[in-house]
Structures are given as structure tokens and as C-alpha cells.
Amino acid sequence: MEKWENKMYGFNDTTINRENPNRFLPTSAMMYDGMYLEDLVEGYQTLKVEGREMLSLEIEQQGIQIGSFITNQSLPSRTISVTYRLEDNNPEKLQFKFKDLLNFLYRTEDVEIRFRDESDYYYYGRYATADKVAGDSNSIISTFTIYCADPLKYTREVVTDGYIGNTMRFPITPTKIKVTLEKSNAIRVTNGEQTISVNNAAIKPGDQLVFDFVDEKLMVNDEDWTSVIDLESDFENFILRQGQKVVCNNGKLSVFYRGATI
Known part of the structure; x- marks a missing residue:
């Protein structure tokens, strides 16, 4: 059975309520963990x-008599470079603004990242590096980078009754699969390639099962029942491909997922 390794992310369609309608927001302004940096630090502006x-x-190849043949190809991690201006007439306040900016950007886990001119797509990454800043000006132009270990960008969350119809170039892990049971004791969910099953469990008609692929849990009526998943199940490597139909033998299901592209 093929095993596809990719990161799974929860989905938060964040609405910013603190925007100043009178301030200028650049086309390429970056929303980092739910906030535009222009709204976070006064005097900050995205330039590029x-x-x-x-x-x-990244292509691995082996030479042959004429040319070569490809042994493997992979997609490398992504680095996003943000050039910005930060200014303040008071040098001391300017230094505090740099501290505020760094304190907000610094994370130990990836966060959701969006751009104003690409608002339907979501990147996941974290602050990585910053250029040196000249100390002789009150209007600084500099650059910092965001490291995206996962180079893909993701679409908004889609909910379907099982058919995976959205265009996607890569197999992806669903966010969750929700089922309301019609019968007791057992359930089997399959995409035609991988299967998740539960047998001889104290589940009954009307129970709501949520296979949560982000937290790797099975929730039954909001309680953690992960231990009842059969050991031979493909819960940890259950993936979706365009054109698949996810079905179950007990109840009505909903599949939550987000498409991925380069």
C-alpha cells in the first residue's frame, strides 16, 4: 500500500476586525497567523x-550512454522573502517596533500565511531569517524570510458527500470525515485504496463519528474513541486523489478536505 506523507493542517478562515479602513494596505500584504503586519505595527509596510x-x-538522474534516465524527482521546501519598510521619527520607538515585529513573527510551529493578492490560497510556514538593519536611519527598508517546509499552497476547505471532484495535482490527507451511524457495532470507510474500519465497538445508531486526521483521533459524540479503530486500518496514511469516491457501509458521511497545488 502506498504511503503518502504530507502535513495536515487545521482550517481557520480568519476575519480581521481591527483593520483601519483609512490606511493603505499593499497588494502583496501578508497575513501571518490571522493578522496583517500592517495592522500589527504602525509604520510597517510590505514592499515586495x-x-x-x-x-x-530536484531531479536525481543517472547518466547513460546517451543522456540520462531520471531515478527520482522531488519538490523542495519553499522560502518566501518579504521586503518591507519600517519607520518612526523617534529612534527609540523604532527599536520597540522591531521588537514587536520579531516577537510576533517568532514561532516554534508553522502558522497559516495568506497574501492579499492571493487570498484564496494558504501557505504554512514560520519566520526564519532577517537581514541586517542599518542603524543610521528612521526609515528602514529590509527583508526577512519565511520558511515553508511544506512547499504546497492549499485551497479553502471543501465539504463533499464523498466524491473528490476538485482539481488537485497531489494526493492530500483529508481534514476529517464525519459519519452519522445507522447501525450498531461496526463501520468501514474506504476510498478504494485505503480502508478505515471499526468492529465490535459500543457504537450505535445516531452516534456521530469524526475521524480527525489533524489530531489523529476518532471522536464519538465528542469523546476520544481512537483506541477502537482496527489496528490494520489505514487511518495514518488515508489519502485523497482527484476523482475518488469515499464511501462507508454504515450511515451518511461528509468528507472535509483542502486541495493542494504548487
Whole structure:
């Protein structure tokens, strides 16, 4: 059975309520963990963003008499570079603004990242590096980078009755699969390639089962029942491909997922 390893992310369609309608928001402004940096630090402005364009593949090859043959290809991690301006007439306040900016950007886990001119797509990454800043000006132009170990960008969450119809270039892990049971004791969910099953469990008609692929749990009526999943199940490597139909033998299901592209 093929095992596809990819990160799974929860979905938060964040609405910013603190925007100042009178301030200028650049087209490429970055929303980092639910907030535009322009709304976080007064005097901050995005000037340019690089790294969202085409990625080069990493191709492994072996030479032969004429040319070569490809043994493997992979998609490397993505680095997004943000050029910005930060200014304040008071040098001391300017230093505090840099501290505020760094304290907000610094994370130990990836966060959701969006851009104003690409608002339907979501990246996941974290602050990585910053250029040195000249100390002789009150209006600084500099650059920092965001490291995306997962180079893909994701669409908004889609809910379907099982058919995976959205265009996707890569197999992806669903966010969750929700089922309301019609019968007792057992359930089997399959995409035609992988199967998740529960047998001889104290589940009954009307129970709501949520296979949560983000937290890797099975919730039954909001309680953790992960231990009842059969050991031979493909819960940890259950993936979706375009054109698949996810079905179950007990109840009505809903599949929650997000498409992925380069």
C-alpha cells in the first residue's frame, strides 16, 4: 500500500476586525497567523514578496550512454522573502517596533500565511531569517524570510458527500470525515485504496463519528474513541486523489478536505 506523507493542517478562515479602513494596505500584504503586519505595527509596510512563483524540481538522474534516465524527482521546501519598510521619527520607538515585529513573527510551529493578492490560497510556514538593519536611519527598508517546509499552497476547505471532484495535482490527507451511524457495532470507510474500519465497538445508531486526521483521533459524540479503530486500518496514511469516491457501509458521511497545488 502506498504511503503518502504530507502535513495536515487545521482550517481557520480568519476575519480581521481591527483593520483601519483609512490606511493603505499593499497588494502583496501578508497575513501571518490571522493578522496583517500592517495592522500589527504602525509604520510597517510590505514592499515586495518573492518566492511564491514557480519552484524548481530536484531531479536525481543517472547518466547513460546517451543522456540520462531520471531515478527520482522531488519538490523542495519553499522560502518566501518579504521586503518591507519600517519607520518612526523617534529612534527609540523604532527599536520597540522591531521588537514587536520579531516577537510576533517568532514561532516554534508553522502558522497559516495568506497574501492579499492571493487570498484564496494558504501557505504554512514560520519566520526564519532577517537581514541586517542599518542603524543610521528612521526609515528602514529590509527583508526577512519565511520558511515553508511544506512547499504546497492549499485551497479553502471543501465539504463533499464523498466524491473528490476538485482539481488537485497531489494526493492530500483529508481534514476529517464525519459519519452519522445507522447501525450498531461496526463501520468501514474506504476510498478504494485505503480502508478505515471499526468492529465490535459500543457504537450505535445516531452516534456521530469524526475521524480527525489533524489530531489523529476518532471522536464519538465528542469523546476520544481512537483506541477502537482496527489496528490494520489505514487511518495514518488515508489519502485523497482527484476523482475518488469515499464511501462507508454504515450511515451518511461528509468528507472535509483542502486541495493542494504548487
